[in-house]
Amino acid sequence: MHQPTTEPRPSIYYDYKVYQPWLPSVHPLQGRKTVVIAGAGPAGMVAALELARHGVACVLLEAELQVSQGSRAIVFTRRSMEILQQVGVADRITQNGLPWRFGNSHYRSQQVFRMEAPHSPDDRFYPMINIQQQFVEEYLLDACMDNPLIDVRWGNRVTAIEQMQGYARVEIDTPEGPYTLEADWAVAADGARSGIRSAMGLKMEGASYEAFFVIADIRIDLPLPTERLAYFDPDWNPGNTILMHREPLGIWRVDYQLPPGETSEEALKPESLKKRIDAQLAMIGHEGKSWEMDWCSVYSARNLTLPDYVHGNVLFTGDAAHMLPIFGVRGANTGFQDAQSLGWHLAFFIKGLGCKKLLGNYSAERVGAAREIIDEAGKSTRFMAPPTKGFRQLRDAVLSLSLTEEFVRPLYHWRTSRPHEYTNSMLNSVGDDDALFTSGPAHGAPPRNVRLGADDYLLDHLGGGFELLYFTALTAIPEALHNVIAATRVKGVPLRVIVVGATQPVTGADKTFADTEGRFREQYGVQAHGAAYLLRPDQHVCARWLTLDASRLQAALNVALPNQGEVK
Structure with a gap:
């Protein structure tokens, strides 16, 4: 019989609520x-x-x-x-x-990459x-x-x-x-x-790495900005890496790598935590600063x-x-x-x-x-925690050169998470003009936002179905295009039309944006009227055209919704 704890989790900054079980x-x-x-x-x-x-x-x-x-x-x-x-x-x-939006990497008390x-x-x-x-x-x-x-x-x-x-x-x-x-x-x-x-x-499938890191959330008042702070090969933790992040409510995250062979139980002993966090604070100029532990754990990179x-x-x-x-x-x-x-x-x-x-x-x-x-992530992990002697020698060479040589410093870049582009998705149109565009989001890419007003952006208006961004100055959607859109909706497919470039509401469009400053055209690489983008329900691009007509739109919808209505 499953018996989850009914005691609120301990925390010095978060008030945990315990809910009643569904019986x-x-x-x-x-x-x-x-x-x-x-x-x-x-x-x-x-x-x-x-x-x-x-x-x-x-x-x-x-x-x-x-x-x-x-x-x-x-x-x-x-x-x-x-x-x-x-x-x-x-x-x-x-x-x-x-x-x-900024991240800083330090080596031997010197900032070597920003x-x-x-x-x-x-x-x-x-x-x-x-x-x-x-x-x-x-x-x-x-x-x-x-x-x-x-x-x-x-x-x-x-x-x-x-x-x-x-x-x-x-x-x-x-x-x-x-x-x-x-x-x-x-x-x-x-x-x-x-x-x-x-x-x-x-x-x-994949790989696990032997390096272990301690995560420690501490409450402390530090006069440092909200930026990623990374420290490589510090004197108090030679050969290893430390990360620091500011969190809301006066909490700081400190992640530090453990030496080989140290167990999680040893690393999480209060005396071990205190010694290492105090050493990190001393290294950044805040020796003796009082702090309070909220939560700590150990993780490995996989x-x-x-x-x-x-x-x-x-x-x-x-x-x-x-x-x-x-x-x-x-x-x-x-x-x-x-x-x-x-x-x-x-x-x-x-x-x-x-x-x-x-x-x-x-x-x-x-x-x-x-x-x-x-x-x-494997590249980042091998730099943060080299898994072999060869990788460590390479990493240490980069660290040493970075003190004087500008060209190696970008190797510190941590390859921040970014949205995957579904370049080879089966839902991408095979007969559109993707290859002819010179800029703008390509097949499988997420959309680019556009500021419309003081607190108004394009993505505020998207979501829930397919979106056709249609660039035109016409007063109405062409009849052939309108017929394809209407037939698609009859089948139950949510499809909205957003017109860009007209100064007045356009018949057949769900929304109209004038684009008087040309922000849409710049972000989407559009030069002339008649161009269009088709976005999937997750907003990723599945088709784009320099000139759209009804047959090309229908073909793209057929690809994006394979075998619609087929018996399941």
């Missing part, structure tokens, strides 16, 4: 559900909210009775904020988080924002519990999933005993230690992914699907992209707007993204 005896017998999601972490909740945004109900199961312990993920990227905006929590994160992340007036969100994961989970949870399509069940731990003919049978344990729930689809979002993945005997995220009627997402090193803020940020992608692909399939190829595309795209991250 089967209190509720009537359950019929088959459309989707059951195991795990109410960031990825699970975004998946639930994204499904609900497309009109699909789900049951969200969480084994614990409260949000996760410790700050965990603290750095969220611009693209993550754009995804979180779609599910309604970005404003709360902006209000309470700490935005930043990273500057791009930021323009057309960006609503900063490149990065720091806020502890508990707050993000709280905001997502509030959104889930306010949504009538999401049934949140606390204290419900998935113990097994049995694949049936066309559905899944989910075994769930609760504080009063087990029950069974049938679902058309089960989503495994149960984290890096996924019990579902283990029970199904699925193996990950570059692993399942080779397929779809197994029968079970789909994997987030850390249940892959385990990625935190260097470059890849964990939760990648999970958000997974969850957004899973949400729209699964919802469109459930609603009959595409065949099972859509689910295969979800897996192919996100596995491709994970493998790209594994390649990049």
Whole structure:
């Protein structure tokens, strides 16, 4: 019988709320559900909210009775904020988080590299924002519990999933005993230690690294900016690396690498933690500064992914699907992209707007993204924590040269997480003008934001379906184009038309933006009227044209929604 703790988690800055468990005896017998999601972490909740945004109900199961312990993920990227905006929590994160765009690398008390992340007036969100994961989970949870399509069940731990003919049978344990729930689809979002993945005997591909790091969240008043601080080969921790980040509410994250052979138990002893944190503070000029520990843990860098995220009627997402090193803020940020992608692909399939190829595309795209991250994160990890003597000699040579030679300093760049571009997606149009554009977002890329007013941006107006950005000064959408759009909508496909370039509302358009300053044309590489972009429900580009006509639009929609209406 599952007995989650009912004691609030300890914290010096966060007030944990303990929720009442969902008990089967209190509720009537359950019929088959459309989707059951195991795990109410960031990825699970975004998946639930994204499904609900497309009109699909789900049951969200969480084994614990409260949000996760410790700050965990603290750095969220611009693209993550754009995804979180779609599910309604970005404003709360902006209000309470700490935005930043610079990263500093130090060696032997000298700053040897300063990273500057791009930021323009057309960006609503900063490149990065720091806020502890508990707050993000709280905001997502509030959104889930306010949504009538999401049934949140606390204290419900998935113990097994049995694949049936066309559905899944989910075994769930609760504080009063087990029950069974049938679902058309089960989503495994149960984290890096996924019990579902283990029970199904699925193996990950990739590499694990031997280096271990301590994460320590401390409360301390430091007169330092909100920027990433990295220290290589310090005197108090020779050959190793230390990272520091400012968090809200006077909390600082200190990550430091352990020497080989030291166990987690040894590293987390209070005297060990104090000695090392005091040494780090002394190194940055704050010797003797008082501080208070909130939470600490040990982690190792792993570059692993399942080779397929779809197994029968079970789909994997987030850390249940892959385990990625935190260097470059890849964990939760990648999970958000997974969850957004899973949400729209699964919802469109459930609603009959595409065949099972859509689910295969979800897996192919996100596995491709994970493998790209594994390649990049591997480079970062090998620099942060060299796994062999050869890599250490190379890293140490870079460190030494960086004191005097400018050309080697960009090697410190930490290859920050960025949204994957689905360049080779099966949903991309094969007969458009992608290759003829000289600028603008290409096939598979996320959209570029455009500032429309003091607090008004293009992405504020997008989301929920396909979007056609059509550049024209005409007073009405051409009849042939309008007929394709209308026929697509009759089939149930959400498709909105946003006209750019007209000074008055355009007949047949859902929205019209004048683009008097040419910001749209600049961002999207458009020179003449008649050009267009087709965006998928996750906002990624699937087609673009220098000149659009009805037949080309229809062809692109046929590709983006494979075998719509095919018997499932």
